[in-house]
Amino acid sequence: MVTVSQNTGFQSDKARSLILWFDEIGISDIPLVGGKNASLGEMIQQLTHQGVNVPTGFATTAYAYRYFIASAGLEAKLRQLFADLDVEDVTNLKARGKKARLLVMETPFPQDLRDAIATAYLKLSKKYHQDTDVAVRSSATAEDLPDASFAGQQESYLNVVGVEGVLAACHRCFASLFTDRAISYRHTKGFDHFSIALTVGVQKMVRSDLATSGVMFSIDTETGFKDAALINAAYGLGENVVQGTVNPDEYYVFKPTLKAGFRPIIDKKLGSKELKMIYDDGSKHTKNVPVPETEQGKFALSDSEILQLAHWACLIEDHYTQANGNYSPMDIEWAKDGITNQLFIVQARPETVQSQKTGNLLRSYHLVKTHKEANPPQPLVTGRAIGEAIAQGKVKLILNVNKIEQFEPGDILVTQRTDPDWEPIMKRAGAIITNAGGRTCHAAIIARELGVPAIVGCGNATAILKTGQEVTISCAEGDEGRVYHGLLPFEIKEVALENLPRTRTQILMNVGNPQEALSLSAIPNDGVGLARTEFIIANHIQVHPMALIHYEKLEDEVKTKIDQITALYEDKPQYFVDKLAQGISRIAAAFYPKPVIVRMSDFKTNEYANLLGGQQFEPKEENPMLGWRGASRYYDPGYREGFALECQAIKGVRDDMGLTNVIPMIPFCRTPDEGRLVLAEMAKNHLKQGVNGLQVYVMCELPSNVIMAEEFAQVFDGFSIGSNDLTQLTLGLDRDSALVAHLFDERTPAVKQMVKMAIQSAKKQQRKIGICGQAPSDYPEFARFLVEEGIDSISLNPDSVLKTLLEIAKVEENI
Numbered sequence: 001m002v003t004v005s006q007n008t009g010f011q012s013d014k015a016r017s018l019i020l021w022f023d024e025i026g027i028s029d030i031p032l033v034g035g036k037n038a039s040l041g042e043m044i045q046q047l048t049h050q051g052v053n054v055p056t057g058f059a060t061t062a063y064a065y066r067y068f069i070a071s072a073g074l075e076a077k078l079r080q081l082f083a084d085l086d087v088e089d090v091t092n093l094k095a096r097g098k099k100a101r102l103l104v105m106e107t108p109f110p111q112d113l114r115d116a117i118a119t120a121y122l123k124l125s126k127k128y129h130q131d132t133d134v135a136v137r138s139s140a141t142a143e144d145l146p147d148a149s150f151a152g153q154q155e156s157y158l159n160v161v162g163v164e165g166v167l168a169a170c171h172r173c174f175a176s177l178f179t180d181r182a183i184s185y186r187h188t189k190g191f192d193h194f195s196i197a198l199t200v201g202v203q204k205m206v207r208s209d210l211a212t213s214g215v216m217f218s219i220d221t222e223t224g225f226k227d228a229a230l231i232n233a234a235y236g237l238g239e240n241v242v243q244g245t246v247n248p249d250e251y252y253v254f255k256p257t258l259k260a261g262f263r264p265i266i267d268k269k270l271g272s273k274e275l276k277m278i279y280d281d282g283s284k285h286t287k288n289v290p291v292p293e294t295e296q297g298k299f300a301l302s303d304s305e306i307l308q309l310a311h312w313a314c315l316i317e318d319h320y321t322q323a324n325g326n327y328s329p330m331d332i333e334w335a336k337d338g339i340t341n342q343l344f345i346v347q348a349r350p351e352t353v354q355s356q357k358t359g360n361l362l363r364s365y366h367l368v369k370t371h372k373e374a375n376p377p378q379p380l381v382t383g384r385a386i387g388e389a390i391a392q393g394k395v396k397l398i399l400n401v402n403k404i405e406q407f408e409p410g411d412i413l414v415t416q417r418t419d420p421d422w423e424p425i426m427k428r429a430g431a432i433i434t435n436a437g438g439r440t441c442h443a444a445i446i447a448r449e450l451g452v453p454a455i456v457g458c459g460n461a462t463a464i465l466k467t468g469q470e471v472t473i474s475c476a477e478g479d480e481g482r483v484y485h486g487l488l489p490f491e492i493k494e495v496a497l498e499n500l501p502r503t504r505t506q507i508l509m510n511v512g513n514p515q516e517a518l519s520l521s522a523i524p525n526d527g528v529g530l531a532r533t534e535f536i537i538a539n540h541i542q543v544h545p546m547a548l549i550h551y552e553k554l555e556d557e558v559k560t561k562i563d564q565i566t567a568l569y570e571d572k573p574q575y576f577v578d579k580l581a582q583g584i585s586r587i588a589a590a591f592y593p594k595p596v597i598v599r600m601s602d603f604k605t606n607e608y609a610n611l612l613g614g615q616q617f618e619p620k621e622e623n624p625m626l627g628w629r630g631a632s633r634y635y636d637p638g639y640r641e642g643f644a645l646e647c648q649a650i651k652g653v654r655d656d657m658g659l660t661n662v663i664p665m666i667p668f669c670r671t672p673d674e675g676r677l678v679l680a681e682m683a684k685n686h687l688k689q690g691v692n693g694l695q696v697y698v699m700c701e702l703p704s705n706v707i708m709a710e711e712f713a714q715v716f717d718g719f720s721i722g723s724n725d726l727t728q729l730t731l732g733l734d735r736d737s738a739l740v741a742h743l744f745d746e747r748t749p750a751v752k753q754m755v756k757m758a759i760q761s762a763k764k765q766q767r768k769i770g771i772c773g774q775a776p777s778d779y780p781e782f783a784r785f786l787v788e789e790g791i792d793s794i795s796l797n798p799d800s801v802l803k804t805l806l807e808i809a810k811v812e813e814n815i
Contacts, residue, residue, distance in 0.1 A: 018064040018116040022057050022203075027323060033059040034139030034199040039348050046319055052312050053344045056127070057134065057203035058120045060170060062141050064113055065197040068174065072107040075194055078178075082193060087184045090405045090424055100178035109171060117170055118163045121202060131161045133205040133279075135346070136169035138176055141197045154182055154198065158237055158277075159205060159285040166202060173200045181420035188427060206346060209278040209286075210338020212300040213238035214248055215440035216309055217351055218255070218317035219329035221448065222388060222439070222479075224354035225518040226329070228266070228589065229253045229310040232440045233300040235291050236276025238333055238346070244417040244437025244444070245288070247271040247457040249300050250384075253310035254589040257658030264657035265306055266585040267514075270568070271438060271457075272296055297567055301336075308343055309334055316348050329355050331440075353448040360498055362522060365390040365476040366799070368489040377484050381433070381465060383458035385474075385481030386444045388519060390490045391453045393430035395469045397462060412473065414465045418443040426450060431473040433461045433483060455481030478515035495802055500524055501809035505786075506793035508597075509801060510772060514540075514583040517590035520798050524805065527594035527661075528587060529720060529795020530772035533601050533646065536583030538611070541576055545642035547613025548572040558613050565612070573645055580649035581657075588659040595661055597697055597720060597772070597795075600646055602667040604629050625734060630668025630699075635677040647685035654692060665697040665720060670704055675715040689717070700762075700769070701725035706754045709761030719762050720795070723773025727751050746775035747782055759789045768792050780807045787811045 014020060014032055025033050025041030033041070037059035044054045069075055081099055086092040109117075125132040138154030155176035157169040176182065177198040186193055206213070214233040219226055234241050234248040241248050248271040254264035273296050280287040301309075313332060320328040333347040365388065369376070396411035398404060407413065407425040417436040418426065426432060426443075427450050434443045437456035447454035453475045455461075465471065465483065472488040475481045508529030511517055514536060543562055547554060551562065551572045562572070569575040588596045604624035608614050617638070621627040633639040653659050664687070669675050675698060679689055682696070689696050698705070698712055701722030705712060709719070723746045728735040730751050735744050745751075755771075762769035770793030776783040777797040783804050786794055788811065796804050 014061075016063055017061055018067070018113055019120045020059050020061055021120075022054075022059065022201075025059065027320075031141055032061050032063070032199075034062070034141050034197075034201075035349060036137060036139035036347060037199055037201045038139075040201060040203065042319075042323075043316065043345060043348060047315055050315055052315055053342055055204040055206055055344055055346060057124060057201060059139070059202070060113075060117060060200040062197035062199055064116070065174060065199060068107075068109060068113060071110050074103060074107060077103055079194070085183070085187075087187045087424065093180050093184060093424060097178055097180040097183055100183075101175040104175035104178065105171065109167065114167060117167055117202075121163055121166045124202070124204065128204060133159050133161050134166065135201075135203045135205050136160045136166060136173060137201045137203070137347075138173040139199045139201050140177065140182075141199065154179065156239075157285060158239065159209075159279045170200045170202075174198050179420065181423045184424045185420075203346065206335035206344045207337045207339050208335035209237050209276075211336040211341070212236070213333075213335035214241045214300075216313050216332050216334060217329065217440065218313040218332070219351055219354050220252075220518050221351075221354065221444070222386065222475075223518040223522065224357060225521065225590065226327070227255050227592070228518065229255055229258075229313040230439060231301070231306060231309055231313075231334075232271075232438045234271065234273045234276065235295065235300055236278055236288075237286060238335055239286070240275060240277050240288070241438065241440060242333070242442065243419055244434060244441025244456060245277075246273050246275050246438075247436060247459070248273060248438040248440075250438060251301070251306045252586070253306060254585070254592070254657065254659070255310070255314050256592065257589075258307065258310055259314060260658055262656065262658030263303065263307055264585065264589065264659065265303060265582075266589045266657070267582050268299065268306075270297070270299060272459075273300060299568070305336070305343060312343075312345060316345070320348075320350070327355070331445075360496065362495045362497055364388070364493050365474075366491050366493065367472075367474060367476070368491055370489060377486075377488060379482035380471070380485055381455070381458045381461045381483040383433070383455040383461070383481050384437075384439055384444075385477075385479055386432075386439065386447045386454035386456060387451070387475045389451075389453040390476050390492075391431040391473045392471070392487045395465045395467055395471055397465060397467045399462065412471060414461050416462060417441070418446070426452065431455075433458060433465065433473065435459055435461050453481075455483060458483075478513055478519075480515065497524065500802075500805065503805065503808050504812055505791060505808050506770070507801060507805050507808070508595075508770065508772075508793050508795035510777075510795050510797050511587050514586040516798075517587040521590040523798055523801050525591070525594070525801065526793065528591050528596040529770050529793060530665075531584065531587045531596055531598045533580065533584070533599060534603055534607075536580055537601060537603070538607075540583055541579045542612055543576065544608060544611040544614035544617055545573070545576050545645050546617040546639065547611075548576050549641050549645070550617075554613055554616065558616075561612055576645045577648045577652065580646065581652040584649060584662065585653045585657050585659055588653060588662045589657075591661070592659060593661050595663055596659075597663045597665050598650065599665045599667055599699070600634070600643070602630050625728075625736070631666050631670065631674050631678050632668070634666075635674075635681045640681065643681060644685050647682055647687050651686055654694070660693050663695050663697055663718070665699060666716070667699040667722070668701065668725070669698050669712075670702060672708060672711045672715050675712060679715065697768075699725075700758050701729070701773075703729055703754065706758045706761070709758055710765055713762060713765035713767045716767075718768035719758065719770070721755060721758060721769065721771040721773060723751070723755070723771060723775040726754060726773070727775075730754050746773070747779060747785075752785060755786070756789050759786075759791055763790065770795060776804060780804065783807055784811045788815065 022041045027042040137156040216231040231251040232248040250269040252267040329351040409428040413429040432454040472484040506526040510530040512535035566575040609618040634643040695717035697718040698716040700719040733740040772795040777800040
């Protein structure tokens with residue numbers, strides 16, 4: 001008898017159904033239809049009314065699989081075949097896997113199972129069109145569990161059409177329960193091969209071959225930061241992103257202010273997206289074709305689409321968190337239909353790595369500098385860092401999966417990309433390096449699950465790295481992973497975060513690199529005392545703002561270079577605004593809702609001149625340290641337009657992204673009147689003090705800031721002591737001069753007296769005052785002095801936060 005469940009009047013026993021429709025099943029039905037299918041049903045039933053689009057379809061059941069196995073007596077044959085299985089022996093594994101798949105494929109489906117699948121497919125086709133195109137995907141009953149993803153272990157087939165095509169694809173899916181990688185993975189995870197059943201999802205295709213598709217996570221995959229959604233996107237069908245065939249675009253969205261109605265896209269990175277998978281009219285279902293260079297140079301998604309997907313990621317995560325009774329970040333596949341231009345969710349499963357970690361231990365890796373004066377080592381290869389660890393070993397370059405038996409435990413695997421067939425050696429790798437792929441590709445997912453550092457999307461790793469070469473792989477320097485020549489010294493620091501003391505003095509952090517912000521936010525802190533815009537401008541923007549504003553006046557050679565950097569922008573100044581806003585917002589989001597004090601640009605003229613196009617707009621000064629810098633530039637006709645771009649970036653972060661924890665800070669402000677000129681300039685650019693809670697701080701780094709602190713307090717909302725400049729100007733020395741470097745010391749009585757005066761004056765005027773200079777990071781005794789004087793906050797370099805926190809707690813006990 002054929003059992004094909006119907007949506008209306010469904011009374012039959014689910015457990016003995018051969019077929020179940022997605023709208024009849026939910027997450028509680030994993031034992032019946034597998035994780036993938038149960039999740040699709042859950043979303044169709046629970047989230048479509050909230051606007052989440054999910055293509056419909058049906059699933060073969062675990063009962064159908066077991067019925068197939070039992071009717072042909074396959075279990076006894078398979079058990080006999082696996083009696084001497086050795087997953088550590090690649091040759092043994094390959095032989096057993098091949099025979100197992102052959103056994104399944106040579107065994108025909110029972111007639112009633114064939115009829116059930118055919119009837120359901122024909123019903124689905126009636127809803128759309130004859131021989132409707134479907135995706136046929138395997139879904140194991142032990143799949144998509146919180147602690148084991150089974151991602152990609154079994155087969156999926158796209159653009160399958162016709163009854164016979166669907167039946168053949170379902171049969172191949174059943175056989176794929178015994179792929180080499182699935183056998184190895186189950187063995188590693190401790191699952192019995194015969195306790196797991198294989199179900200198949202048959203789902204209407206989304207025509208992303210005519211548009212875009214990708215993967216998103218509702219959590220940052222590398223740091224475990226919970227408040228960001230990460231989205232990858234490329235052209236064509238999504239298999240290329242999942243398999244790591246292409247380097248996709250990458251977008252980050254900040255979830256808390258997205259939920260409040262803002263548009264917080266805090267980062268956008270362009271991927272090369274060189275190939276796209278489309279439908280094939282020939283014997284194969286799909287094929288890859290090159291993407292035109294003009295399309296490669298564009299983002300695959302609009303900002304509105306990025307925000308729509310991120311909104312759905314929030315809805316899906318919130319639903320599963322409520323359903324599971326605990327925090328449940330999600331790994332989601334999405335697709336855009338090129339005919340209707342609608343977005344769809346085509347899969348959702350639990351994220352299985354960061355969600356399983358406890359937050360009680362902070363482990364950090366650091367390369368050790370052996371000679372302070374020596375130039376830092378330059379990487380041989382760079383890509384996207386997976387994880388935050390450092391590893392070392394000898395390169396093993398393998399381009400063909402059939403050669404994996406050459407691999408030795410601890411080798412550094414270097415290849416074009418990986419798929420599940422590589423997993424038997426991935427678990428033995430010291431690290432993994434691939435030419436292709438993004439953060440959501442197969443290599444990245446498996447590396448995270450195994451706890452193996454990886455660098456993906458390098459582009460040229462297989463051309464540069466050679467078998468036997470000793471290398472150091474660093475994923476501990478932000479988003480960019482780096483491969484260095486040789487075995488560089490490194491250290492691992494572990495700190496238990498339980499029972500850390502709380503201090504009256506706020507402990508803030510100095511953060512320059514936005515790419516490190518999500519990771520750094522895990523260190524106990526009260527916010528950011530100094531976010532340096534100079535790092536963002538020099539490293540991420542690279543172009544002088546005035547060169548972008550007066551682009552038409554530039555020399556052709558400079559124009560050409562700027563064109564390459566700003567290829568996505570016809571409006572050149574907007575490039576500066578967007579990039580600066582993204583850098584600031586990533587830091588602000590990482591620490592939200594804690595305060596993030598952002599210093600407006602404080603380059604000296606010689607440093608500004610080094611930016612692309614800068615020579616044309618910067619004077620040559622005898623002493624740039626004391627010249628045209630900080631506040632004096634902001635209202636000057638020579639830079640006023642550039643400062644306006646900085647203000648637009650801050651406004652965008654606060655007003656458009658909702659990150660109102662950002663507090664702009666004005667550096668090198670010589671007089672209170674100059675401060676008023678700067679505030680007026682900010683107001684012209686719609687940054688008015690007091691509006692939308694805007695505070696503006698000032699650096700206290702000049703003797704005049706200390707002597708006239710009470711007058712400055714009438715202009716600004718708070719102070720941050722810059723001990724570096726305050727020391728050099730109090731002692732009358734050039735901190736860049738080696739001849740007087742031995743005299744530079746913040747602990748001298750004169751400097752300490754200046755700091756004491758500043759704190760007293762700020763307190764008298766009821767203004768916040770902190771310090772963001774180097775001194776408290778370097779000298780615990782200076783930190784003690786600050787606490788004793790009653791400073792409100794101390795901003796430290798990240799590597800000295802915990803050490804200084806404990807020191808401050810001791811001091812406060814004795815005050």
